[in-house]
Amino acid sequence: MSRKMSKQDSMQNIRPLVPSFVLAATLSCATMSVGCAPSAPPAAPAPAAPAGPTEAELETARALFIDAMKDEEAQDWAAARDKLKQAGAVKMTASIRYHTGLCEEQLKFPCEALNDYIAAVGLARDNEDSEVLLASIEGLSRLGGRLQVLKTFSPSAAGHIGIQCSPHGDGILESFRAEAEARQLEGVRQHALGNVAGAWMAFKQAYTIYPSPKILWNLAMAELDSGKNLDAARHLHAYVASKDPTVTDDKKKMASKRLAEARKKLGGILVEAQGARILVDQEPLPEGYEEGDLIELDPGHHVVVAETGEKRRERSIKVKLGKVARVLFD
Incomplete structure (x- = not known):
């Protein structure tokens, strides 16, 4: 990540949080207290579990998410929300939930946004995604102070702003x-x-x-x-x-x-990539890291990637104990 999110960030400056797929009995008669028939008809077979999304469907969802992030950057919140909902119908992630809530917050649908932020918190906690978790909690904090005010208005008097929020949103923080x-x-x-x-x-x-x-x-x-x-x-x-x-x-x-x-018990790298998005071993930079920061790593071989738009450059580096290696991208 380029920097940590803070409450000082404007809504327009919140960086897209990329979802992971953008980076793919029967009881016997003896136990019964009453009589039972000598033989019971066989139980109906359980319905087959629904198949997961195909690779083609996931690819479509990836494209929708990327397009939605472009719409967010252009502050076309309605278009972004529509694409995020389509992507989420294929595979729901904490990032999609968060960004859906962000769009709804901007579109003045606070109750819908509240519930999406709550859902994003749950998904992010399950997947230990601290970046999405922090962003979603910040979203809840922004809305939390307005909930009591929201409930004093009627829908007819204040449009969407007056919609009653779901009770499970109360006191969530x-x-x-x-x-x-x-x-x-x-x-x-x-x-x-x-x-x-x-x-x-x-x-x-x-x-x-x-x-x-x-x-x-x-x-x-x-x-x-x-x-x-x-x-x-x-x-x-x-x-x-x-x-x-x-x-x-x-x-x-x-x-x-x-x-x-x-x-002293690790190694590290310094990456020079002129504003590119950095990934180390397929993972984005951890929370709090910015371009030019020393990135601590365990000794051994690592792969560093710099992404600029559609361009992807890769370097393989060996990190030694107590040493700092420089990784340069033109």
């Missing part, structure tokens, strides 16, 4: 925060008991439910304690890059020191 805080406290308890693995699992669950700087810091510390140096480095990098006001300069200095410790 608070429920996420409460659940994450419970996992966070469990992580602290497990750490105090010396259960490093248990603490890490609790913090990871908490951050997946509701990302926050406090949980991110504890997760990174648990990763350092358990030898998950690459994960720790990525999370500390995101912490240092955070624009959250609670992450003070002193906290960022402390995080930078711990990041330097993690890097």
